[in-house]
Amino acid sequence: MNLDKVNKLQHMGLGPVWVRRHVVAAGIAASTGSGAASDQALDTGSAIGADAVAARASNDQQDTALAAMDWDVLEASIRECTRCGLCEGRKHSVPGVGDRAARWLFVGEGPGRNEDLQGEPFVGPAGKLLDNMLRALDLARGKDTYIANIVKCRPVGTDGRDRPPTPDEVDACMPYLRRQIALIQPQVIIALGKTAAVSLLGLPADTALAGLRGEPRDFNGIPLVITYHPAYLLRQPTDKAKTWRDLCLAKHIIDGA
Numbered sequence: 001m002n003l004d005k006v007n008k009l010q011h012m013g014l015g016p017v018w019v020r021r022h023v024v025a026a027g028i029a030a031s032t033g034s035g036a037a038s039d040q041a042l043d044t045g046s047a048i049g050a051d052a053v054a055a056r057a058s059n060d061q062q063d064t065a066l067a068a069m070d071w072d073v074l075e076a077s078i079r080e081c082t083r084c085g086l087c088e089g090r091k092h093s094v095p096g097v098g099d100r101a102a103r104w105l106f107v108g109e110g111p112g113r114n115e116d117l118q119g120e121p122f123v124g125p126a127g128k129l130l131d132n133m134l135r136a137l138d139l140a141r142g143k144d145t146y147i148a149n150i151v152k153c154r155p156v157g158t159d160g161r162d163r164p165p166t167p168d169e170v171d172a173c174m175p176y177l178r179r180q181i182a183l184i185q186p187q188v189i190i191a192l193g194k195t196a197a198v199s200l201l202g203l204p205a206d207t208a209l210a211g212l213r214g215e216p217r218d219f220n221g222i223p224l225v226i227t228y229h230p231a232y233l234l235r236q237p238t239d240k241a242k243t244w245r246d247l248c249l250a251k252h253i254i255d256g257a
């Protein structure tokens with residue numbers, strides 16, 4: 001392993017991975033491939049009431065206009081959006097950040113508390129790890145990368161803590177991400193965690209992340225690489241090695257494009 005590669009791995013906190021390979025191997029063998037913390041609690045039990053059905057019908061009517069929006073109108077629409085109930089408790093909606101002509105698009109689940117306060121995705125410890133992941137790829141926030149989320153407003157549980165978005169909230173917000181992807185036209189999309197993966201692939205919320213990793217998927221003709229959410233990696237650092245392999249797969253796609 002050359003020094004450059006060692007440095008890149010250290011940016012991700014992989015440090016002496018060659019020393020701990022047996023630990024990593026044990027982690028791989030034992031892993032069942034769960035996603036971010038919130039992924040584990042992904043709620044599939046949302047009931048759809050009459051108001052939700054009416055709201056969905058209204059949202060469908062808005063989608064045609066949304067699909068033609070430019071960046072400025074799109075971001076303004078996200079900031080003013082009331083398409084789902086997550087608008088009620090937000091401090092800021094979080095459209096995304098980065099290079100609007102990026103080859104790399106990273107997609108997470110949704111804003112957490114810090115993101116809601118600051119209006120930017122992936123701040124705090126998970127954001128710092130994502131920045132290290134970008135640095136390991138010779139990228140940086142805003143440099144050939146765009147970072148977005150499946151939902152643009154913070155999902156909060158009744159206990160005041162972050163929670164995963166419900167399927168209805170995902171359905172309401174996905175048109176914004178679809179428009180962002182159409183505007184960016186990235187060469188690869190990296191889904192960070194299970195919520196991002198199943199939402200982009202249109203799979204049931206209880207689909208296991210482990211079975212989705214390892215080979216490129218497809219999102220409307222764009223290669224989709226699925227990996228772990230940085231928040232999960234903070235709790236399961238042995239899975240950083242698997243994430244590095246996923247990122248190398250994405251880099252291989254970019255290099256061959």
Ligand code: SF4
Pocket residue numbers: 078081082083084085086087093151152153154169172173
């Ligand atoms: S989460 Fe998305 S759909 Fe819901 S209010 Fe926020 S921007 Fe609108």
